[in-house]
Amino acid sequence: MEHYNMNLTLKVWRQKNSNDKGGLETYQVKNISSEMSFLEMFDVLNEQLISEDKDPIAFDHDCREGICGMCSMYINGRPHGPWHATTTCQLHMRAFKDGDTIVVEPWRAKAFPVIKDLVVDRAAFDRIIQAGGYVSVNTGVTVDANATPIPKSDADKSFAAAACIGCGACVAACKNSSAMLFVSAKVSQFALLPQGQAERESRVLDMVAQMDKEGFGSCTNTGACEAECPKEISLENIARLNREFAAASLSSEE
Amino acid sequence: MALNSKIPQGDIDKKWSNYKGHVKLVNPANKRKLEIIVVGTGLAGASAAATLGELGYKVKVFCFQDSPRRAHSIAAQGGINAAKNYQNDGDSVYRLFYDTIKGGDYRAREANVHRLAEVSVNIIDQCVAQGVPFAREYGGYLDNRSFGGVQVKRTFYAAGQTGQQLLLGAYSALERQVALGSVKQYTRHEMLDVVEIDGKARGIIARDLITGKLERHFGHAVVLCTGGYGNVFYLSTNAMGSNVTAAWKAHKKGAFFGNPCFTQIHPTCIPVSGDHQSKLTLMSESLRNDGRIWVPKNKDEKRKANDIPEEERDYYLERRYPAFGNLVPRDVASRAAKERCDAGYGVGTTKQAVYLDFRYNLINKYGRAEASKLGIENPDEATLVKLGKEVVKEQYGNLFDMYEKITGENPYEVPMRIYPAVHYTMGGLWVDYELMTSVKGLYALGECNFSDHGANRLGASALMQGLADGYFVIPYTIGNYLADEIATKPISTDSKEFLDAEKAVADRITTLMSIKGTKSVESFHKRLGKIMWDKCGMARNEKGLTEAIAEIQALRKEFWKDVKIPGGINEFNPELDKAGRVADFLELGELMCRDALDRKESCGGHFREESQTEEGEAQRDDENFKFVSAWEYKGESEWVLNKEDLIYENIKIAARSYK
Ligand SMILES: Cc1cc2nc3c(=O)[nH]c(=O)nc-3n(C[C@H](O)[C@H](O)[C@H](O)COP(=O)(O)OP(=O)(O)OC[C@H]3O[C@@H](n4cnc5c(N)ncnc54)[C@H](O)[C@@H]3O)c2cc1C
Ligand code: SF4
Ligand code: FES
Numbered sequence: 075m076e077h078y079n080m081n082l083t084l085k086v087w088r089q090k091n092s093n094d095k096g097g098l099e100t101y102q103v104k105n106i107s108s109e110m111s112f113l114e115m116f117d118v119l120n121e122q123l124i125s126e127d128k129d130p131i132a133f134d135h136d137c138r139e140g141i142c143g144m145c146s147m148y149i150n151g152r153p154h155g156p157w158h159a160t161t162t163c164q165l166h167m168r169a170f171k172d173g174d175t176i177v178v179e180p181w182r183a184k185a186f187p188v189i190k191d192l193v194v195d196r197a198a199f200d201r202i203i204q205a206g207g208y209v210s211v212n213t214g215v216t217v218d219a220n221a222t223p224i225p226k227s228d229a230d231k232s233f234a235a236a237a238c239i240g241c242g243a244c245v246a247a248c249k250n251s252s253a254m255l256f257v258s259a260k261v262s263q264f265a266l267l268p269q270g271q272a273e274r275e276s277r278v279l280d281m282v283a284q285m286d287k288e289g290f291g292s293c294t295n296t297g298a299c300e301a302e303c304p305k306e307i308s309l310e311n312i313a314r315l316n317r318e319f320a321a322a323s324l325s326s327e328e
Numbered sequence: 329m330a331l332n333s334k335i336p337q338g339d340i341d342k343k344w345s346n347y348k349g350h351v352k353l354v355n356p357a358n359k360r361k362l363e364i365i366v367v368g369t370g371l372a373g374a375s376a377a378a379t380l381g382e383l384g385y386k387v388k389v390f391c392f393q394d395s396p397r398r399a400h401s402i403a404a405q406g407g408i409n410a411a412k413n414y415q416n417d418g419d420s421v422y423r424l425f426y427d428t429i430k431g432g433d434y435r436a437r438e439a440n441v442h443r444l445a446e447v448s449v450n451i452i453d454q455c456v457a458q459g460v461p462f463a464r465e466y467g468g469y470l471d472n473r474s475f476g477g478v479q480v481k482r483t484f485y486a487a488g489q490t491g492q493q494l495l496l497g498a499y500s501a502l503e504r505q506v507a508l509g510s511v512k513q514y515t516r517h518e519m520l521d522v523v524e525i526d527g528k529a530r531g532i533i534a535r536d537l538i539t540g541k542l543e544r545h546f547g548h549a550v551v552l553c554t555g556g557y558g559n560v561f562y563l564s565t566n567a568m569g570s571n572v573t574a575a576w577k578a579h580k581k582g583a584f585f586g587n588p589c590f591t592q593i594h595p596t597c598i599p600v601s602g603d604h605q606s607k608l609t610l611m612s613e614s615l616r617n618d619g620r621i622w623v624p625k626n627k628d629e630k631r632k633a634n635d636i637p638e639e640e641r642d643y644y645l646e647r648r649y650p651a652f653g654n655l656v657p658r659d660v661a662s663r664a665a666k667e668r669c670d671a672g673y674g675v676g677t678t679k680q681a682v683y684l685d686f687r688y689n690l691i692n693k694y695g696r697a698e699a700s701k702l703g704i705e706n707p708d709e710a711t712l713v714k715l716g717k718e719v720v721k722e723q724y725g726n727l728f729d730m731y732e733k734i735t736g737e738n739p740y741e742v743p744m745r746i747y748p749a750v751h752y753t754m755g756g757l758w759v760d761y762e763l764m765t766s767v768k769g770l771y772a773l774g775e776c777n778f779s780d781h782g783a784n785r786l787g788a789s790a791l792m793q794g795l796a797d798g799y800f801v802i803p804y805t806i807g808n809y810l811a812d813e814i815a816t817k818p819i820s821t822d823s824k825e826f827l828d829a830e831k832a833v834a835d836r837i838t839t840l841m842s843i844k845g846t847k848s849v850e851s852f853h854k855r856l857g858k859i860m861w862d863k864c865g866m867a868r869n870e871k872g873l874t875e876a877i878a879e880i881q882a883l884r885k886e887f888w889k890d891v892k893i894p895g896g897i898n899e900f901n902p903e904l905d906k907a908g909r910v911a912d913f914l915e916l917g918e919l920m921c922r923d924a925l926d927r928k929e930s931c932g933g934h935f936r937e938e939s940q941t942e943e944g945e946a947q948r949d950d951e952n953f954k955f956v957s958a959w960e961y962k963g964e965s966e967w968v969l970n971k972e973d974l975i976y977e978n979i980k981i982a983a984r985s986y987k
Contacts, residue, residue: 211457
């Protein structure tokens with residue numbers, strides 16, 4: 075792999091707090107190595123701002139391995155930037171070339187208010203899980219883990235849905251700010267497993283109700299969420315959620 | 329002070345059941361009156377908070393991330409051990425116990441480790457019941473893989489995302505309790521001190537990281553589940569926010585720090601690429617099931633890896649350790665990689681890397697197996713590669729993708745380049761059998777305590793320990809303490825002790841902000857990391873450690889004179905958060921070097937150059953060092969060493985051999 079250095083212009087959303095109006099500010103960074111991660115480039119910029127006695131840019135991050143779901147930058151009009159199936163922290167600078175201008179904004183959605191700069195409040199996702207994203211089992215079950223075999227294909231599909239990192243890129247990508255992909259991933263994980271059956275109906279109804287209550291928009295099947303999801307959560311999950319929801323609504327009316 | 333580890337009487341395999349049978353209980357009505365603070369929402373914290381909530385206690389749980397689901401445990405890749413013996417390959421509770429004690433180089437407490445092995449089987453049952461989608465075989469039963477330092481297959485996994493799936497299981501149990509009102513959750517909150525009243529932990533001071541406001545929280549007991557301190561080295565595989573602050577504050581309030589120098593350097597991580605590096609990425613140990621580690625036999629090798637013929641490759645682990653080969657424990661594998669690189673055989677531009685190569689197994693193990701399943705006779709290499717790739721992808725797909733994103737190289741085609749990196753800290757707050765620290769009512773669970781892994785942790789055992797502590801141990805042991813606290817009314821957070829503690833925290837923050845120096849927090853952290861890595865890393869010696877102590881003291885002075893923290897106190901200010909953490913690392917680093925200096929033997933991950941065999945293996949000194957070092961804080965740069973003698977009644981202590 076050839077490595078190279080680049081100079082870049084960054085336009086970054088700055089917003090002091092949730093009440094501030096905010097706006098884009100322009101910064102220059104020099105000698106950025108193509109081997110750096112996108113967030114390491116931000117580290118360089120922040121060190122530069124600190125040395126100039128300016129306020130560094132606040133952004134969320136923790137694992138820097140694409141798994142905690144904390145990083146959340148809207149880069150050149152795309153959540154998590156240009157690479158397919160990649161979180162912001164896994165995006166590397168070889169995606170860019172010398173002289174590029176990069177625009178970086180926070181997730182934008184009514185249900186995700188900005189806390190500062192690029193940091194948003196995603197507590198709505200926790201509340202959706204609280205509404206039903208679990209199997210109601212207390213610690214101390216005594217059923218052996220191998221008592222119920224689960225067809226591998228179901229287990230694999232359940233795992234693929236459970237791989238969601240709760241980052242919210244799906245919401246940021248959607249013109250309606252819908253959280254359907256996130257919710258459908260959790261509903262699917264459990265709907266596909268025997269352990270999830272007892273609460274199958276209440277789960278989908280309660281989680282969807284909470285999603286609506288949080289102010290996420292409705293799903294119009296445009297598929298932007300799937301295209302931008304760093305974990306390749308499939309639209310099939312939304313189809314499954316719709317089926318689960320329809321079935322549950324019917325039986326709850328009976 | 330005399331250390332009482334409170335190990336129950338009786339045979340090793342009866343201790344835990346005897347304990348549970350005789351432990352004091354708290355009745356349901358009283359549980360509702362008892363408040364517990366849990367700090368941390370990783371595997372240990374989330375499982376503890378959820379379970380204590382289910383039992384009926386009033387729980388408050390804290391984490392510094394924006395959601396409990398983002399705790400560092402989420403990043404664990406390879407798997408979790410349990411003595412289920414589903415493979416019928418000779419596993420048992422005893423064998424898991426034995427492997428863990430031996431893997432830890434005979435520096436862990438027998439009773440704790442045996443309990444861990446016992447409850448390991450319950451963990452898997454619990455997780456499956458929660459809907460954790462572990463990997464399965466075609467028959468629908470759970471699959472296992474092997475990890476280092478053992479000869480059975482006992483590791484349960486979910487692709488390379490086991491930590492994620494286990495944490496999401498514990499998180500969902502926790503959120504259920506939040507919904508039920510038994511647990512109150514405080515995200516983006518950082519605990520900055522323990523409040524002690526009459527010698528007992530009674531609460532914490534926490535800072536709301538959004539507003540910067542300090543808060544006082546009461547608890548009848550405080551449970552720390554705040555993870556490890558590998559980030560003292562600046563570069564590690566830990567998440568950026570992982571830190572020692574909570575444990576360190578507890579230490580300064582009287583909790584002893586156990587074996588602080590026991591650090592795990594993981595052999596298979598993506599090497600450092602430049603000065604900009606902010607963290608290192610692990611390539612799971614599970615890859616050593618199928619990846620073979622080698623360097624060229626020729627020092628000045630210029631050819632590409634795939635062009636180097638078989639006979640010119642040195643599979644040095646297979647050569648040195650024929651019995652365990654590529655699956656030797658981490659400390660052994662790391663030192664062997666360092667040895668080859670130091671001797672000049674390293675690969676890549678920096679020469680600080682070795683190859684981890686999948687081609688052999690991809691073709692010969694998986695490719696051939698698939699071909700024979702499909703009935704393809706005499707398959708050519710291209711077909712074998714294609715078929716093998718599919719299987720490898722299913723096993724490790726996310727890790728291979730991660731490698732490619734970081735390095736730009738495709739590990740299905742060319743071997744990975746890897747090098748050891750700081751990964752885990754076996755040391756931590758000293759706890760007794762009940763997981764209580766030397767402060768009454770203050771507990772430490774998960775990576776934050778020192779208890780189960782001795783001087784070297786075996787792969788897939790941290791997840792096991794975190795969940796064992798949280799789901800199955802603390803719910804019993806905390807009851808034994810709280811049963812005597814039912815008469816204690818909640819203490820007002822306006823009491824003098826709370827106000828004093830809050831004031832001390834506020835003063836420290838004001839001091840930090842008023843330094844207004846010239847150097848960023850990051851720059852201090854990097855410098856500390858370099859001292860630690862160079863002098864308290866994979867190899868340690870008296871001269872280096874002595875120098876390191878002086879250098880850290882000087883760096884700490886400089887920090888408190890010249891650190892520059894932008895922004896204000898009462899606002900969202902990540903630089904300020906980081907400054908507090910680095911200030912604590914600057915104290916911890918000194919203690920780690922002290923401990924490493926004091927322990928004049930090599931054991932597990934602690935390698936004193938002065939103490940090695942002729943073949944360069946770690947040389948333990950059981951006569952003089954068969955103890956846990958429990959350091960008692962006495963003031964800046966002052967500690968008293970307390971020793972807990974380790975008694976082996978069930979395992980014959982022997983030289984560790986993986987040959
Ligand atoms: C990349 C990687 C891969 C790994 N893979 C494996 C594996 O395959 N198998 C295995 O067994 N182990 C693995 N490990 C080790 C294992 O993941 C950890 O040891 C384990 O997850 C630690 O869990 P924990 O609950 O103790 O702490 P953590 O998960 O680190 O959680 C700490 C919690 O404490 C909170 N916290 C910390 N300080 C404060 C404070 N001051 N105030 C408030 N909250 C605070 C944090 O917010 C967080 O919620 C891996 C580790 C790494 C780095
Ligand atoms: S569905 Fe995808 S984009 Fe949405 S939260 Fe989950 S991982 Fe992120
Ligand atoms: S920082 Fe964890 S996913 Fe990006």
